Amino acid sequence: MMQTFDVAVLGGGPAGLSGAVSLARSRRSVVVVDAGSPRNAPSAAVHGFLSRDGIAPLELAEIGRTEVKRYGGLVLPAKVVAARADGNRFVVSLDDGESITARRLLVTTGVTDELPEVPGIAERWGRDVVHCPHCHGWELRDQPVGVLATHTEWAVRQALMFRQLTSEVTFFQHTAPALSEQQAAQLSAWGIAVVSGPVDAVQVADDRIAGLRLADGTTVACSVVVVAPRLVANSGVLADLGLEPTAHPMGVGEFIAADPTGKTSTPGVWVAGNVTDIMAQVTASASGGAAAAAAIHGDLIAEDTKLTMRVLSQDFWDERYSADKQVWSGDPNPHLVATAADLSPGTALDLGCGEGADAIWLAARGWQVTGVDLSQAALDRAAQHAAEAGVQVNWRQGDVAGWDPAPERFDLVSVQYVHLPRTVLDPLLRRLAAAVRPGGTLLVVGHHPADLEIPTLRRPRLPHLMFRAEEIAAVLDPAAWDIDATAPERGATDPEGQPITLTDAVLRAVRR
Ligand SMILES: Cc1cc2nc3c(=O)[nH]c(=O)nc-3n(C[C@H](O)[C@H](O)[C@H](O)COP(=O)(O)OP(=O)(O)OC[C@H]3O[C@@H](n4cnc5c(N)ncnc54)[C@H](O)[C@@H]3O)c2cc1C
Structure with a gap:
């Protein structure tokens, strides 16, 4: 399964399905893995469930699965055999040999009644x-x-x-x-x-x-x-995540301890329904699933907000550049090379120039280049590389997001992989477009949202900062520009060295 889901729900009884519906309705990508034997399956009917009194347990589960799918959730009929943490995500192995990855786990595997x-x-x-x-x-x-x-x-x-x-x-x-x-x-x-x-x-x-x-x-x-069965949480899959069952105070079984939202002591893992509340009936189990879903959704929002604010800060980039001798390959970006190779040198602005490979490549071809970056650490390294290459570049440190080149004008403005909220990016692109001379080129390249489907890619997963070229092209007046918006693919390797295919968003626009 290629996708990294926001949430994998392990167990598709009332707790799991209810949680999955809530998550899917919040536009979370969610997969439910279910072995298909809810605890009450031996019974002919479910009672005490307002509005569903007398429904067959398997019919209730089928309705739940339909509701999950209605909102875009995926339901896999399979048994989870193992789950482990892998960095900031979880890998879940299924009995059919497949595995899935997810940012959070909601475990709703129920109990076994030991008769x-x-x-x-x-x-x-x-x-x-x-x-x-x-x-x-x-x-x-x-x-x-x-x-x-x-x-x-x-x-x-x-x-x-x-x-x-x-x-x-x-x-x-x-x-x-x-x-x-x-x-x-x-x-x-x-x-x-x-x-x-x-x-x-x-x-x-x-x-x-x-x-x-x-x-x-x-x-x-x-x-x-x-009879009074001993109620034993189906928690085998939680062992590798450091979660062992706790004895119930009444001595009637064991459960996985959690806070009222279902949050366990293992970060990123929630539980709901009988696996944590062994006395819960169907409505209480469904309610537990919904409460956990709300908490997980909030947790993901908090994480993404924190991460977004971090990647937009100078500290993040200074730390990133200071931590390694070299962050990027040192080669110019291929879309810049493809665009500028046949242009006559003039003046160029490289906004978000990083360690300076693009600016230095342009300068070596006779361009008069201004390279701007948020990180002084990156610019210091860029200046060193330029000196080694024997070229002159005008390096300038500043807030890339708020950059306004006016009154300067350029024959080429290049913005490579600068990811900002659209409320910031669109006005920036308008200012940059205004700084392109007639006949000049605006080149904007970014990571395409298709890359979010690659589970092994370790980039921050921030869909709201990714864009398609045709979306950002809307900032340009089509009467004034020749616009080429594409999504080319390129080969790369993931952190494990496996080949992957990346997609870029490439906007090339020439002012008429
Ligand atoms: C005989 C009986 C009759 C009952 N009648 C009623 C009633 O009338 N009204 C009422 O309110 N409550 C009733 N209950 C209680 C009800 O069954 C539970 O409240 C409810 O099933 C709990 O929901 P759950 O989602 O936590 O767990 P479950 O409904 O047990 O669902 C857990 C799901 O997880 C799956 N699963 C487990 N391990 C794995 C794994 N490793 N990988 C993938 N999937 C897995 C199971 O196959 C199952 O589909 C009854 C219980 C019993 C035993």
Whole structure:
């Protein structure tokens, strides 16, 4: 998968799908990877979900996937086998051999219900072996209920809650620690019988539960069995991200700890739904997904705002040039070479000249060049290179974004890979255009938004600073200019040395 997504959502149940819809609606690129087995799949219907009461769990998931896709999200039916951090992004490996990269992870893989190991329990799970009075109680009301205790506190709570739905509740002590005096009194107060001794099997007749058979061979009648599964977060994929499950305070399972927005202790990783809130029902899980989505969206905005402000500052460029002996190749930019090779030398302005390769190449061909840059560190290096090459260039330090060449005029104005917000770039290009003499050339080159699709490119991902040549051409009066707006491709290598194809935005305009 070539693209680096803003967010990869691991798990496509109510939490993941709800988060993905929110993110996609905020124009975040989002992919949901889902193994396709939501926790409530064994159940015929979802209850307690306002406006969707009685819907089949898999139908609900299908509606959710359709909504994600409606807003441009991608849903991949696959299992995540590993996830790891790689610099400022995450790499997620799938069981089909594919991998995806994303800036943030929303993990919504749910829990596994570890059921009591009594023959017959697993087979009937979600039908007449249940755990939750809110999910199934109404449908099973007025039937004889047996509570199979494995966790005393939880089983007592379940017995009292189901007693609200039926007058016949039996508490099977099974393997649970003994009842306290108070718990025994609470059950007794509601007329709930307590049966001691381990349960051996669920007795079934005509595909209905007939009762629970005890180790001593006796069977106690009931048609519904209530269990308290151990709820274990499906968090294996989080291990390589440094996230281990925490024991639930009630001792009913384990979950991944997070703040109220789902933010974990690993930067960039959020969790929502049952994986972090093991007691959450469908609406609470969906709500957790939406809350995490809002937090992730805000986090991405904060990061991009900070990065944008940094790349527009002199400090950023001074640090960048000071950190390395040489930042750029030292060769002139190919689009400048292609444009200027056949021009007669005159006066040229190289705005954003960096280490000066373009300006020096022009000067060596007889041009009278002014090179402007925000970074004094870059200009010092440029001056040194010019001296080595034996050419004269007029180097000037200043705010490139606010540069106004007036009253000077030039035969060639070149702006190579200067990326600014359009509210700044457009007025700058108008000022630069005004400084081009009749017959002169304005050459503007930038990174095309198509480069955002290359996952291994380590440039700052700031789509709002990238442009297409035809977009910026709109600043020029077509009656006064011959305009050529193109998007040529060129070969390059990524930081791992692999060949990639870059796309440039190239505006060449000649004043009539
Ligand atoms: C039998 C039963 C009946 C229930 N009935 C109701 C009810 O009527 N009403 C109600 O409100 N709640 C009900 N619940 C609770 C409900 O199931 C949960 O609240 C809800 O499923 C939690 O949503 P989730 O998105 O967190 O997890 P899930 O719905 O479990 O979704 C997790 C998804 O992640 C996927 N996944 C897991 N690991 C990976 C991986 N490594 N790679 C890719 N995908 C992965 C799974 O396949 C699954 O699709 C019931 C629960 C059970 C057990």
